[in-house]
Amino acid sequence: MDDLVVSTPVGLFCPAGGFHIDPWGPAERAVVTHVHADHARPGSAAYLCTEASAPFLRRRMGEAAVVQGTAYGERVRLGGAVVSFHPAGHVLGSAQIRIEAAGQVWVISGDYKRAPDPTCPPFEPVRGDVFVTEATFALPIYRWPEPDAVAREVMAWWERNRQAHVASLLFCYAMGKAQRLLAELARLTDRPVLVHGAVAEVSELYRQQGVSMLATTRVAELPARRSYAGELVLAPLSAGGTPWVRRFGEREIALASGWMRVRGTRRRKGYDRGFVLSDHADWPALLRTIEETGAGRVLVTHGYTEELARFLREGGRDAGVLATHFEGEADV
């Protein structure tokens, strides 16, 4: 039987349906798992994504782009394939893609996590013949603490900095992680948080979809020469080390990311603190998910692919690596 999905120079391609999944180059039709920049790239003629992803994608690709949103679970016919989106629990709008064609069912996980997240619907296991899984954190050292415990750590850090009259500058992905933090912290405080413009823009779209979070103020709207002592500021990683951060005066800087589980990574990146909060599945969650899909064959892409595939093979499963152009490890 032919593979439903193959690797091409611009990304994963489904020949039966005539579409690409998260292509990194221009494609006729792009089916998008979620709107992070490395998965949703400009240049394709038409995009298909979830309803929740559509507003983000339209903002990103501009008004001229052809973006079609579809509800979770809805079956869409593309060429000779039937495609549907299912919650991946990664960020708002994120989805696994189920493809049915020629009597086979393939499930492409996209990025996913199993930990609770107040900003998006939880991951739903989808049964299929072949499961294509991500492997960003596919090593047994990556096991996540409970997110509410991490949120309390963030609060304690902020509180300590407040007492020391220094700013708390917390770096995180502007799409997803920042909103998850704002939603988690809303259970512990009602103090407003300052945000970088990139975080503010995404948060606005989250609020329009009914996600409740702490009140935020854009740093850019504040008067110049204001003191930031005691404030919590959320900013994207790209703002780190730029003149933008200088305004905060005396500050501690932290990063919220799964990579912070390893001490050396935090030290190398020069953060004062690391909070272990990831939007990806940890090792136990990867194994559990693969089990739950009931897939007879597993293809691993993105991250510690060789490791996960070999581990699965040694456990008697049909598993291999689906090569992509990019190696993981950049994800936070």
Add this chain to the structure above:
Amino acid sequence: MKAFARLYEELDRTTSTNAKVAAMAAYFRSAPAGDAAWALFFLTQRKIKRLLPTRVLWELTLEMTGMPGWLLEHCYAAVGDGAELVALLVDRPVDRPPAEDLSLERWMEERVLPLKDMDLAAQARAMREYWSDLETLEILVLNKIITGEFRVGASATLAIRALAQVAGVPQPIMAHRVMGDWPPSAGFFQHLLAPEPEHRLDSHPYPFFLASPLEEDPASLGARAEWMAEWKWDGIRAQLVRRGGATYVWSRGEELVTERFPEVIAGATHLPEGTVLDGELLAFRDQVLPFAVLQKRIGRQKLTPSILADAPVAFMAYDVLEEGGEDLRERPLSERRARLEALLARAAAPALRASPVVEGSGWPDLARVREEARARNVEGLMLKRLSSPYRTGRRRGDWWKWKIAPYTIDAVLIYAHPGHGRRATLFTDYTFAVWDQGELVPVAKAYSGLSDAEIAELDAWVRRHTRERFGPTRAVEPVQVFELAFEGIAASTRHRGGVAVRFPRILRWRKDKPAAEADTLDSVKALLTARA
């Protein structure tokens, strides 16, 4: 244990010297004296004997987690620290409530040290139990203690500075009080905090004074006549203490190494009571022998007559810190030097030599003499201010090391391996090769010398130009050329290229140079014959 683990985390977290000192001082103030004593023991880089090798902790981890060995290796490549690796794999499941906290002193005395008298099975049972009681960070600290690898991101000097603050005594006095061997007990810690030192142990060395590298023209130091020049020896810095009828030889790492050097002990019996000399242990027969000879000697567990004959050692003294029981460190170098010469002349022991003063009337003369360094198996010159006291630690201004330029070659990157600690998950450890009859032969491994930006760039390059994987190691396309520097070169039968280089490091990334133009094995071997 929790408070100590938190201290470890704070020291690990900050790069600010002041913050480190403040964290240690806060700990010394708040911890019970018994805990503080153990903390000081570790913070001043003292070690307990290794109770369990890391290998055993790894085996236990494999058993507990059921994971295959290769996967543990891959995890290690991502973590870069054996103790942390284990902690990340065996730490408590989140749903288990933490056990009651036990003090560091009780951990050490009731749990850690007793491991010594257990058989392997009992040790394994104990470790499983200990791990299940602790948080991730505490497990990491415990593992480091047990494997004898405890290190923290703060120097002993900083710990001493913190303790001096707490005790309200000057830092050099505190430095002196914590030198040598002492028991980590509550009583000892309270004794350290006393305003006046009560007694001194006979074995007690003085804190070493360390030289700084001279980067500018020596003319910037002022008149040549104010300075004494000596060879910069390539040996083991040591202090020789002769008190109470006994001899103690301390290395710079404050390790008592007396038994390793019987010829020096024999010579020291000719020294008068109450003498302390600072100098260098060197392999020596009529003249200084290469460092490799000394290395052969220190590498041996047993000192057989043949190794004593093949690698004889002498103590090259360059300073006297105590004579007749009197502390001379505040006296000017000119006076100490005269006393040293007289003292050694009276002792007339061949294994104790005075480091000769290097003549040369002006700086240009001295620069010419310095060119002989390589032929003499030394690293360059030392410049010491004649009017200076013997200071503590690395203080700039009075002692300078004026080293000769290193050897350099251009070599091709062939393998990359993930780094350790701060550099885990990045490819930062490299193997370099030179050409030999159309083939690349590895000649050196180097870990340092690139900037963080260059490391990141090279890391990304390695990932995209991997030819083959050997576990975590990547064989890469042989295109990148680097200029390497190293301090020494020796013939070696254990290395494929037939040469071993000392202290190799990367000088620069030669993006301008094609791999074909890198050095050849012949040109590297020519450096062997270039030296004496």
